[in-house]
Amino acid sequence: DAGVIQSPRHEVTEMGQEVTLRCKPISGHNSLFWYRQTMMRGLELLIYFNNNVPIDDSGMPEDRFSAKMPNASFSTLKIQPSEPRDSAVYFCASSLGQQPQHFGDGTRLSIL
Amino acid sequence: AQSVTQLGSHVSVSEGALVLLRCNYSSSVPPYLFWYVQYPNQGLQLLLKYTTGATLVKGINGFEAEFKKSETSFHLTKPSAHMSDAAEYFCAVKGKAGTALIFGKGTTLSVSS
Numbered sequence: 001d002a003g004v005i006q007s008p009r010h011e012v013t014e015m016g017q018e019v020t021l022r023c024k025p026i027s028g029h030n031s032l033f034w035y036r037q038t039m040m041r042g043l044e045l046l047i048y049f050n051n052n053v054p055i056d057d058s059g060m061p062e063d064r065f066s067a068k069m070p071n072a073s074f075s076t077l078k079i080q081p082s083e084p085r086d087s088a089v090y091f092c093a094s095s096l097g098q099q100p101q102h103f104g105d106g107t108r109l110s111i112l
Numbered sequence: 113a114q115s116v117t118q119l120g121s122h123v124s125v126s127e128g129a130l131v132l133l134r135c136n137y138s139s140s141v142p143p144y145l146f147w148y149v150q151y152p153n154q155g156l157q158l159l160l161k162y163t164t165g166a167t168l169v170k171g172i173n174g175f176e177a178e179f180k181k182s183e184t185s186f187h188l189t190k191p192s193a194h195m196s197d198a199a200e201y202f203c204a205v206k207g208k209a210g211t212a213l214i215f216g217k218g219t220t221l222s223v224s225s
Contacts, residue, residue, distance in 0.1 A: 103155035
């Protein structure tokens with residue numbers, strides 16, 4: 001079975017550039033989650049969707065961050081403009097109902 | 113609201129020794145509890161979960177955890193550590209359906225020979 005697929009795996013870009021992270025959840029899963037992991041703050045929930053609808057975006061740091069889920073098989077997390085403090089590993093996860101979340105391998109983002 | 117506290121950010125054991133990683137939770141509803149493991153440069157992998165029923169839960173790689181409601185704990189154990197167990201371990205809690213996991217800050221397990 002294909003797991004959660006994230007792209008790109010690594011992204012290095014300069015401050016001020018737009019960054020788009022992509023996620024394909026497991027087929028049939030109806031919830032999708034975006035997390036950010038840093039040494040200082042650990043794993044933070046940014047936003048999650050149920051049935052393609054954003055439910056809780058209280059973890060989104062600021063207006064520079066936005067997330068969309070146009071259909072059940074695709075989601076994006078966009079940062080515009082990017083800043084060095086956005087450097088982190090970003091994980092996407094998906095689940096069905098009360099079943100455990102399955103995580104992708106993450107996108108390691110470096111903003112120079 | 114749910115929250116998770118993992119006691120000890122770093123635990124070191126010798127190969128063959130008992131592994132004990134501590135997790136306490138807070139939840140306003142009957143919790144669903146999880147342990148995940150993260151190896152370097154990888155995503156999180158589910159070790160085990162507690163939903164309802166038997167309070168002693170067995171997972172992969174010889175790990176198990178016991179749900180103790182009276183102590184609001186869900187500690188992770190393994191009788192005999194192996195070098196390959198060295199990783200970061202996360203405890204997580206979930207409330208009602210459709211909500212997100214809330215993770216603890218993680219415990220790094222080191223195993224020495």
